[in-house]
Amino acid sequence: MRRIAWRAGELLGVLFIVSFGVFMLVTLMPGDPAVAILGEGHPPAEYEALRHELGLNDPLLIRYWDWLSSAATGDLGRSLVPPQSDVSDRILGALPVSVQLAVMGLLIALVLAVPLAMWSAAHAGGAVDRMISAGMFATLSVPSFLAGLLLIMIFANGLGWFPRAQWVRIGEDPVGNLHHALLPAIVIALMELALFTRILRNDLIVTLKEDYILAARAKGMPPWRILVTDALRPSSFSLVTLMGISLGRLVGSTVIVEYLFALPGMGSMIVTASGQGDFPLVQGAVLVIALVYVVVNAGIDLSYGYLDPRTRRVHA
């Protein structure tokens, strides 16, 4: 319990630093928000008045404090670009899309990577192992826009199995939502699959050399059972760590996939907002992504205790 409280404190510290970094970076972004709002060709006094109204003339630290204190209450300000909606609302609309894509993509990658890696590791150096790793490097070297376009051509346009360029919210139609999300999730999965398989395979090969694997074999345990019950868990540290990092990263960076499939996710939202100089939206979105990142990785840290009992605190 104390450990979790300690972690929560750490988390807050990290978030504080991140928020400062985000604020500073966005402040350094080129472009004048007043121009972004009013458009060009107005008298300088009008711009100046608007800047004053937005609080842009206040000292930096004061502005940071204002932003942070309202962010803490969930108010991330208003978007500068019409329709000038609430930043929090915009993020709440885009975040579920991105999280769903990332989670589905990772799950698909995981479901494929685990058996592939186990097969590879069990027959390391064999023909199948070499084929799998060649295949993995092939998927790794195909850019995601190309893979995405191919999948759209084949499965959406050609075979008509999947709709394209639409998004159905999960609240409206769960089945339709999955149907729409599957193809983009596969594109994301392909990007992660090679790395997952490779990392797990290599860790498994190391684990399979352990004495306890030999001891399990000497008990007459079948090879597949040894792989699943003896080798997989001690081998999954790197994979779990990598998945945590991937999840945090994917939430904000599936821009290409979002554009390809016309999905209203975080990535495309941030790119558009940056282009328009909509700094409150960028600030808010980046802060939320940082929050997701930090929380996910804290969860990953806690999961090590499950993966390896030795890392748990000893209790009398």
Next chain:
Amino acid sequence: MGHEECQAVNILEVNDLHTVFTTPRGVMRAVDGVALSLRAGETLGIVGESGSGKSVLGRTITGLIADNATTSVSGSVRIGGHDIHALTQKARRRLWGPEVAMVFQDPMTSLNPVKRVSTHLTEALRLHLGLGRKDAYERAIDLLRQVFIPDPTRRMTQYPHELSGGMRQRVVIAMALACDPKLLIADEPTTALDVTVQRQILDLLAALASERNMATILISHDLGAVEGRTDRVAVMYGGRIVETSDTARVFANPVHPYAEALLASIPRIGDAPHTVLRAIEGAPPNMLTLPTGCSFAPRCRFATDRCHEEQPELRELADKGTTHVGACHFPLLPVHQEVS
């Protein structure tokens, strides 16, 4: 099947066993023509220096080391009448537990860190004996009691890292005994343990073996561990057995110069103070480039040209009519004992 088992008086019969590894650096004859047999309840010690092939022999006997791309096994191993190396993988696995079991050297690494003690014990019981979850659990607690682990119910829920080295080795032994094997191969079972715990573990193994009338092979480089706890002993050098007989006979009257030198290198409590401990000069042979003749010849005080050229075969050397055999052209006579 029944007929075959009736005929097999010996639990274990090993004939002309060779284990050859093809490594990038050359061909390694880790086990080079070993024959031995073991009856129910009998204990055989296999001693030798590191790299003499004793562990590989143990693993080849169980079939953990078997023919594959880089390993070639020839000769035969029969355990309870089953020709281990003629069986399929699957059939062999069915023998691992009920017929033959192994205790490994380092209990720190031979237990899975992420599995509870209970899982280590119950999984084999459920697999081989088809016990239900609850029966297997009861049986596992009983096994922990048999290896004298205090508070077994609590130990069951613990992870290996929560146990001491001696306790872990007891768990490893309980694991090996789970399915009542007829043959137990203990590969350096005490090497990784504290000296004070070594004796306890060895005595425990000996007690369990006699209680269950189980044939036991005790592999060790520690002659003290073997003396007094085994019926017979086989001394290995360069992948071969160079001398074997009743333990007492070998210890009292070694005929092979290597065995003699090995025995002379144990410090004895009865030795006079400041007695110089006799070590064996030179290093164990490089298994990749074994000499043509006797592999001990380069380190042997008595070696002649013949020793360097001609490989000695195992033959009766000492007292005629006993099972005391050695592989030496110029065996030590009992006289040597008295002189030294």
